[in-house]
Every structure is written in structure tokens, then in C-alpha cells.
Amino acid sequence: MTRVGIDALTYYLPAYAPTLAELEARGALRGPASTLAGFGFERARVAESESHVDMAMHTVRTLLAETDTSPEEIDLVLYAGALTSSSTMECAPAPAGSVLQLRDFMDFFKYPVSQLQSELDLVNASVAGIDQQGCAAIFSSVRLARATLVAEPDVRTVLCVSADRLPHGASREVVYNLVSDGACAMLVRREPKRNRIVATHQVTKGAFWDSGSLENEIIAAYFPTARNVIGDTLRKAGVTLDDIRWVIPHNVSLRSWEILLGLIGCPREKLFSANIGRVGHTIAADNFINLRDATDAGLLRPGDLLLLFTFGYGLNWSCMVLEH
Amino acid sequence: MASRPASERRTILVTGGTGTLGAELVARLAGGSHASVVALTRDAARPRPGTLPPDVQMVTGDLRCGSAFGLDPSDAATLRARVTDIVHCAADTTFNRPLAEARATNVAGTQGVLAFAKECRHLQRMACFSTVYVAGRTTGCFAEQDVGGADGFVNSYEQSKAEMEAVVRDAMRELPIALYRLSTIIGDSRTGEVTGPNAIHHALRLLYQGLAPMVPGRETGLVDLIPVDFAADASHYLFAHEFSAGATYHLCAGASASATLGALLDATMTAFERYRPAWRKRSIARPAIVELETYELFVRSVEEAGNQVLLQATRAVQAFAYQLAYPKVFENRHAGVVLAPAGIAAPNVLEYYDRVVRWCVEKNWGTAS
Numbered sequence: 001m002t003r004v005g006i007d008a009l010t011y012y013l014p015a016y017a018p019t020l021a022e023l024e025a026r027g028a029l030r031g032p033a034s035t036l037a038g039f040g041f042e043r044a045r046v047a048e049s050e051s052h053v054d055m056a057m058h059t060v061r062t063l064l065a066e067t068d069t070s071p072e073e074i075d076l077v078l079y080a081g082a083l084t085s086s087s088t089m090e091c092a093p094a095p096a097g098s099v100l101q102l103r104d105f106m107d108f109f110k111y112p113v114s115q116l117q118s119e120l121d122l123v124n125a126s127v128a129g130i131d132q133q134g135c136a137a138i139f140s141s142v143r144l145a146r147a148t149l150v151a152e153p154d155v156r157t158v159l160c161v162s163a164d165r166l167p168h169g170a171s172r173e174v175v176y177n178l179v180s181d182g183a184c185a186m187l188v189r190r191e192p193k194r195n196r197i198v199a200t201h202q203v204t205k206g207a208f209w210d211s212g213s214l215e216n217e218i219i220a221a222y223f224p225t226a227r228n229v230i231g232d233t234l235r236k237a238g239v240t241l242d243d244i245r246w247v248i249p250h251n252v253s254l255r256s257w258e259i260l261l262g263l264i265g266c267p268r269e270k271l272f273s274a275n276i277g278r279v280g281h282t283i284a285a286d287n288f289i290n291l292r293d294a295t296d297a298g299l300l301r302p303g304d305l306l307l308l309f310t311f312g313y314g315l316n317w318s319c320m321v322l323e324h
Numbered sequence: 325m326a327s328r329p330a331s332e333r334r335t336i337l338v339t340g341g342t343g344t345l346g347a348e349l350v351a352r353l354a355g356g357s358h359a360s361v362v363a364l365t366r367d368a369a370r371p372r373p374g375t376l377p378p379d380v381q382m383v384t385g386d387l388r389c390g391s392a393f394g395l396d397p398s399d400a401a402t403l404r405a406r407v408t409d410i411v412h413c414a415a416d417t418t419f420n421r422p423l424a425e426a427r428a429t430n431v432a433g434t435q436g437v438l439a440f441a442k443e444c445r446h447l448q449r450m451a452c453f454s455t456v457y458v459a460g461r462t463t464g465c466f467a468e469q470d471v472g473g474a475d476g477f478v479n480s481y482e483q484s485k486a487e488m489e490a491v492v493r494d495a496m497r498e499l500p501i502a503l504y505r506l507s508t509i510i511g512d513s514r515t516g517e518v519t520g521p522n523a524i525h526h527a528l529r530l531l532y533q534g535l536a537p538m539v540p541g542r543e544t545g546l547v548d549l550i551p552v553d554f555a556a557d558a559s560h561y562l563f564a565h566e567f568s569a570g571a572t573y574h575l576c577a578g579a580s581a582s583a584t585l586g587a588l589l590d591a592t593m594t595a596f597e598r599y600r601p602a603w604r605k606r607s608i609a610r611p612a613i614v615e616l617e618t619y620e621l622f623v624r625s626v627e628e629a630g631n632q633v634l635l636q637a638t639r640a641v642q643a644f645a646y647q648l649a650y651p652k653v654f655e656n657r658h659a660g661v662v663l664a665p666a667g668i669a670a671p672n673v674l675e676y677y678d679r680v681v682r683w684c685v686e687k688n689w690g691t692a693s
Contacts, residue, residue, distance in 0.1 A: 031630070038628055176629050205607035216633045220537040223622075224609040255625050262618030263538065 004146040005192030006322065008067040011184040011289040012059040012163075013279065014047040023172050030173040040254025042277040044172050045180035047165045052086050053112045055183035056163035060120055063159075063185045071121040075155040078145055079113035080130040080137035080162040082284040082312060087112065087131045099167035116161070125159065134312025135250060136202065138162040138184065138284045139320060143200045145188035161185040164283040174281075175215060177252045182282035184289055194302070195291070198321040199237035203229050208315040218315060222256075225317050227263045230309055233319035237305075241266050244321070245304035246294060250286040250311065251276045272299070286310065291322075300324045334359035334448075335406040339387060339437060340414030341365055341380075344509060344520030345453070347373035348556035349411060354380050356564060362403065364393060364414070373519075387414055387433030391440045404443050410450040411563060412437050419479040419523050419643035426484035434488045438495045449500050449567045451559065456505045456548065456576050456654045457647060458486040467655040468505070468572045478646040500569035504559050506550070507576035507654065508644075513551035513671055516679030521690055523644040524549070528681065529689050532596055534608040535637040540619035541648030543586040548577045548654050549673045551680075557668050558659065566662045574656040577670045583677070585613060585648060591674060595681035603685075616649035 018026070020033035023044060029036065047055065056079070064071060081087045085100045089110040095101060102108065113127040130141040138160065145158035163183035166172065172179050188197075203225060208214050234240060247270050249257055254276045261268055272294045275286075282289060287308045294300055304324040311317050336353050340346040341363025354361040354377040361380045368384040376382075383403070385393030392400035414437075416429035434452065441450055458472035460482050466472065477483040492503055510525070511518040518525055530536040558575045562568075583591070589610050597604045614622075623642060626634045663669060686692070 035628055035630070039625070207605055207607040216631065216637075217534045219631075219634060220535050220637075221607075221609060223537040224612040227612050228609060255621070259618055259622050259625065262621065263612045263614055 002150045003191055003196055004149045004188060005194065005196035006142065007187045007189045007192040007194065008063060009184060009186035009288050009292050010059060010063045010066055011182060011285055011292055012055045012062070013045045013180070013182045013282070013289070014050060014055075016046045016048050017043045018046060019043045020178070028172045030171050035176065036173065036178050036253075038255070039176060040273075040276050041178040041280060044178050044280040045182055045282065046172070047181040050165075051090050052081075052163040052165040052183070053089065053115060055165065055181070056112060056116055056161050056185070057119060059163065059183040059185040060116065060159065060161055063187065064120070067187060069157070069187065072124050073157050074122045074125040074159045076145070076148060076158045077113055077117055077122060077125045077127040078130050078141035078158060078160045079116065079127065080141040080160065080284060082131075082134050082137050082162070082164045083166075084131070085167065086164045087129050089115070099170060122159070133314050133316045135284050135286070135310050136312030136314070136316035136318040138288065139200070139308075139310055139318035140202065142186070142188060142197070142320065143202065146197050146200070149188065149190050156189065158188040159185065160188055162284040164285075175219065178280040180280035180282045182285045182289065184285035186288060194324055196323040198239070198305070198323050199233055200318070200320040201229055201233040201236055202316060202318045205315045211313045211315070221315065222311060223260060223263055226260055226309065226311065229317040229319050230264050230307065233307070233321060237321040239305060239321065243305050244270060244307045246300065246306050247271045248287050248290045248294060248306050248308045249273065249276070250309065251279055251281040251290070252311070284312075334408040335362060336360070336409040336411060337362045337364060337403065337407045338411045338413060339364045340412075341382075342370055342373050342376075343413060344552055345506070345555050345559070346413040347375050347519070348552055349413065349560055350380055351375040351377060352556055352560040353411070353564065356560065359409070360406070362407075366414070387436050388428050389436070391436050391443065393436065393440070404440065405445070407444045408446045408448050410437065410441050410444070410447065412450065412452045415453065415485070417481060417522060419481045420639065421480050423480040423483060426480040427487065430481075430484035431487045431491060434491055438491065438499065441499055447499065449502070449563070449569065451502050451504055451563045452488075452492045453559070454489050454492075454503055454505045455482065455485050456507050456574055457482045458489055458505065459652055459654070460486065461650045463650050463652050465655050466652050468574045468658045478650070479643050496570050502562065502568055502570070503572040504562065505572065505574050505576070506555055507548045507574075508550070509552045509555055510549045510677070511551060511680035511683060512553055513676035513679070514553060516676070516681075516683035518680065518683055518690060519552070523640065525684060525689060526640045527645065528592065528684055530637050530641060531592060531611060532603070532685070534606060535634065536611050536641055538612040538614045538619055538622060539585070539641065539645050539648060540616045541585045541613050541645070542651055543584065543613050545585045545648060545651040546579060546582040546653055547585050547588055547648065547673075548582045549677075550575065550577050550670050551676055554668070554670045558663055561663060561666050561668055562659070565666070571658065573659040573662070574654050575659060576654040576656050577673060578656045578660075579653045581670045581672045583673045587674065588677065589613070591677050592681055595678050596685065599682045599685045616646070619645070619649070
């Protein structure tokens with residue numbers, strides 16, 4: 001089996017980081033800040049001037065610079081977006097009551113990934129958008145990158161990128177989670193120096209597509225299905241939870257992670273939770289922000305097995321095991 | 325107590341005579357003897373159960389009104405003079421009632437029945453119904469001679485019934501009383517019909533609706549459930565044919581006729597899919613079986629979030645589900661010895677459980693005609 005992995009990754013977070021109290025004062029929370037604080041959140045990251053495309057550009061530039069990668073080396077770009085708005089350009093400020101404004105139907109054909117390819121001179125790269133999976137989109141892009149690298153010998157480097165920003169004025173609280181803006185990018189290659197992809201697994205339950213009206217059912221569905229998906233991923237990887245050194249989470253509430261850890265029988269100490277409070281849930285970049293920070297903090301040793309799990313509307317549960 | 329000549333007709337007073345078990349028992353008592361049966365019911369407006377024979381007399385009274393049940397004094401006196409047998413089925417079986425309210429029916433109400441019984445000069449036998457869940461938080465084997473509650477209780481129902489038992493045991497010194505502890509009744513094993521939905525059925529409905537993400541317990545923990553026809557057959561036989569004053573019997577499934585929590589959840593999901601094929605499209609996962617600590621954390625989170633729908637759902641499950649976190653087996657040796665010669669035994673729950681779930685689904689938990 002061809003060894004494929006995440007050879008390098010980086011992320012971008014907006015500088016503006018309002019506290020829960022500040023967000024509550026601005027009317028940006030659905031419920032009291034104290035509830036979110038009790039669930040482990042402290043502050044969000046909010047993009048004030050930068051668009052989702054700006055964040056994607058910045059992240060990819062940083063990644064190429066950090067890894068001394070020439071733009072010509074990128075063979076394929078997989079651009080993941082959790083929000084529908086992330087797959088279009090922001091063509092005009094959205095009027096009050098709207099979350100996206102398109103001036104002309106031709107605006108539908110203005111794709112962020114094409115602009116990114118052009119502006120960053122990724123001249124050898126073909127591109128594709130990965131969306132309609134909520135926060136699980138970036139996991140799908142990694143999965144598809146791996147599949148492409150296994151299937152197509154001429155593809156050597158796949159750039160996976162994800163960037164999402166909530167519309168201005170939108171509530172920062174979604175189902176008892178504090179939502180941040182942010183972006184991540186990674187290079188997926190054969191024979192990686194680190195983060196070999198051991199197994200990936202995804203379950204989609206389209207019955208819950210109407211996320212707005214099924215909030216309670218979605219909360220209830222989350223836990224047992226998450227447990228099943230994690231179990232199935234471990235089986236695919238041929239390992240057990242005991243073999244996992246770190247759980248690299250999506251930054252939904254710490255409370256929900258404590259419950260899920262209880263469901264799967266995983267010690268709390270294995271959860272890399274440092275970013276949940278200070279970063280919040282960045283929609284589609286959490287796990288890879290956390291992977292980078294855990295790496296930079298020196299917590300990961302070569303050979304460590306890592307469990308990454310995320311959940312996206314749609315509904316989608318995604319999980320992967322990496323060997324650092 | 326003065327005995328009557330055998331030729332005189334017996335009169336059996338049944339409290340809770342229109343309830344799930346009471347109605348079944350009244351039908352057997354009336355049909356299997358030459359006794360007159362008087363069914364005491366609290367709710368005068370409640371329709372007469374179809375299973376009640378026409379000669380069963382219905383009397384409206386309330387146990388919480390003292391030893392005369394709120395009857396006209398002369399009617400109460402007449403009843404006392406007639407009654408030879410009492411079957412005390414009435415109970416408040418709501419699991420999460422405030423303790424004072426549960427006690428009002430289950431303890432004070434029973435005290436009223438016992439006071440009534442002491443004034444029945446022809447009384448020959450009396451049965452009081454309790455629950456095997458007086459065991460409370462006890463784990464392991466719970467036998468018929470055991471007195472529960474040493475480790476506390478999961479809900480007010482259990483506690484009030486344990487307190488009721490103490491009152492009954494005290495009265496056994498003066499009255500010919502047998503105590504029948506029932507397991508959880510889930511329906512009729514022959515038809516699946518549920519005449520009295522309880523916490524189990526509420527939980528099944530929440531599971532059907534996809535609002536039950538987890539239950540506390542262990543995959544291999546046994547869940548003791550019985551059908552109403554077994555409960556009625558067994559208690560009728562013990563009372564009418566093998567009455568033994570001072571005895572306590574467990575009318576339960578026991579280890580051999582119980583199923584594991586995991587098997588019951590699997591059977592539930594299978595039945596939902598079989599009897600409502602469209603339900604499969606909803607992609608509802610089988611609830612996770614979790615440690616009590618994890619379940620309590622989830623409940624606390626729902627409370628903190630103030631989500632009213634999930635709050636109601638978790639509270640509905642909570643009242644009985646906590647019992648699953650205290651695995652135990654109810655031993656029913658004494659009952660088995662007496663009932664076996666009559667061929668009465670609880671069927672294995674998996675033999676009829678599918679019919680109960682089917683009834684719930686097809687009758688929309690009793691709301692569909």
C-alpha cells in the first residue's frame with residue numbers, strides 16, 4: 001500500500017479575539033455567555049476585514065514559504081468549504097438579513113480556488129472544490145488527496161486548503177458551540193516525513209439535512225454515531241484506543257468531548273484540548289490547527305498514533321488515524 | 325378475624341381494579357371463582373376496562389382519603405361487612421413523582437387499606453403488590469426474603485414502595501397478608517398491547533424519535549421485564565390457589581427469562597425497522613450504553629444548556645434508566661416452586677418483546693385507534 005500523509009501544515013487565525021463577555025454584549029450569542037464558559041469556551045477568533053479567500057491565500061502562502069515549496073510543485077488543489085458561502089467569492093456586502101450577496105448569476109462561477117491557483121501561481125495544479133459536508137469537508141479533501149496520490153502516479157503533491165468565515169452579524173453560537181473564523185492548509189504527499197494516513201472513515205446521514213429544524217435530533221444523533229465512527233476507524237487502522245497517543249479534536253465544546261471520551265472509554269489525558277477555550281470552533285480547520293500546535297509544542301513523537309475526529313452538518317462524521 | 329361458612333359467597337375487594345394489572349386480575353378473580361368482585365377505582369370517569377366481566381361491581385373511592393376511601397360511611401360499613409379478600413393493586417407508579425406525592429398514595433394509601441382491612445371481620449386473605457425495585461441501588465442478587473434500600477433508591481417510586489412494604493410487614497402480625505413484588509410490566513405477551521404506558525414505553529418513544537442518545541448501564545446487564553398476562557396469571561394463582569400469609573414472592577423474569585440491555589436495544593431497533601420501514605431512513609443510531617458518570621454528565625449538560633426538549637427527554641429516561649446502572653438479578657425461587665406445578669412461568673422477554681414494540685409503533689404508543 002502506498003504510504004501517504006500530511007507532510008506539512010499550517011493555519012491562519014484572525015487577530016481579533018473577543019471574549020465571551022464581549023460577544024454577549026454585541027448580541028453575538030444565542031444564549032448566556034456563562035453556558036458557553038461552562039462548556040469550556042473563552043473567546044472566538046473573528047475576521048473583521050479579511051475574507052475567507054484572503055485567509056486561504058494567506059495560509060497557503062505561509063505554507064509554501066515554511067516548507068520551501070515552489071508553487072509549481074502543487075499538482076492538485078482541493079479547496080474545502082464548510083459554508084456554502086465559502087465556495088463563492090464575496091461580491092458585495094450582504095444586506096441586513098442576508099448572509100450572502102451575489103449581484104449577478106455569473107457570480108456563481110467566480111470560484112475561490114481558481115483565484116487562489118492564479119494568484120499564487122500554482123500553474124501546474126488542477127483544482128477541485130470539496131463542500132456540502134460542513135466541518136467534515138477538510139477531512140474529505142485529505143481523504144481524496146490520499147486516494148488521488150494512490151491512484152495517479154503523476155500527482156505528487158496535493159494542496160488541501162480550507163477557509164471559512166461566518167457572515168457579518170451572524171451568531172457566534174451554534175448548538176452550544178462558539179464558532180470562530182479561520183483557515184488551514186496542508187501538503188499531502190507520498191512517503192511523508194510525518195503524519196502518515198493510516199485510516200480514514202466517514203459516515204453521512206442525509207436524513208438530518210435540514211439542520212435548522214432538527215437541532216435536538218442532531219445533538220442526540222451526534223454521540224452514538226461518533227462512537228461508532230471512531231470504533232470503525234480504529235478497526236480499519238488495525239489499532240485500539242490504547243494504541244492512540246493523542247486525540248486531536250475538532251474544537252466543539254470541551255464538555256461534549258468529555259462525554260464522547262466517556263462513550264468511547266478514552267482517558268481525558270489523551271485529548272489535546274488546549275485550543276478549545278482560546279481558539280473556539282473554527283468550522284473546518286480545528287483538527288489541523290490543533291495538530292500543528294501539538295507538533296510545535298513538542299507533544300508528538302515520531303510513531304505516535306493520533307486520532308482525529310470531526311463532525312459536520314449534512315450530517316457527516318469523519319475520523320482518521322495518523323502516524324506522526 | 326371471624327370466618328364465614330364456606331357456603332357463603334366470598335367478596336373480593338380489588339384496589340386499582342381498573343389499572344394495567346388490576347383489570348387483568350379482576351377478570352381472572354371474577355371468572356375463576358364464585359366470588360363477588362368489587363373493583364375500587366379512583367377515577368369515576370375512567371372507562372370500564374373491556375376485560376372486566378359485567379358482574380364486577382365498580383366503586384369509586386380514593387385510598388388517600390383514609391380507611392373509608394372517601395365512601396359514604398354506610399357504604400363503607402357495608403363493604404367492610406362483605407369483604408373476605410383484599411387485593412391491593414393501587415399504586416402511583418410514576419417514577420419521578422415528588423416523594424411526598426408518591427408516599428401519599430403508596431404509603432399513606434396502603435395504611436388506609438390496612439386500616440380498612442383490620443375492620444373487615446370476615447377477612448381471610450389479603451395481597452399487597454409491591455415492586456422488585458424496592459431493591460433500589462443494590463447490585464447483584466436480590467432475593468424474595470431480602471429487604472431493599474440499604475444502598476438508597478433510584479427514584480421516589482422505589483422508595484415509597486419500600487416504605488409501603490415496611491408498613492405491610494408490620495401489619496402482617498395482625499392480618500393474613502402476602503406480598504407480591506412485580507417486575508416491570510411491558511405489555512401483553514400474546515398481543516403486545518400496552519394498556520398502561522410506563523417509563524419504558526416513554527423511553528421507547530424517545531428512542532423512536534431519535535432523542536435518546538445514550539442509556540446508562542452495561543451491554544451485558546440483564547433487564548427484568550414481564551408481560552401483564554404472566555403477572556396476572558401468577559398473582560391470581562398464588563392468591564386464589566396457593567395463598568400463604570406472610571410470604572413474599574417475586575413475580576419477575578429472573579435471570580433465565582431476562583435479556584441483556586444490548587439485546588433489548590438491538591431488538592428495539594430491529595422492530596422499528598421492521599414495522600415502520602420508513603423509520604430506517606431516519607438513520608437513528610442505537611443509543612450508546614455508557615457508564616453512569618458519563619450519562620450524568622450528559623444530563624447535567626442538557627440542564628445547563630436549558631434545552632427544554634432534551635431536558636424533558638433525559639428526565640423521562642433518567643427516572644428508570646438509572647436503575648440500569650445498578651445491575652442486579654431478581655431471584656424468584658419461592659414463586660417458581662409454587663407456580664411451576666401450575667405451568668406458570670414468565671416467558672423469555674425476547675419471545676414477545678417484538679410484539680410489544682410492534683404494538684407501540686403501529687398504535688403510535690396508544691394514541692392511534
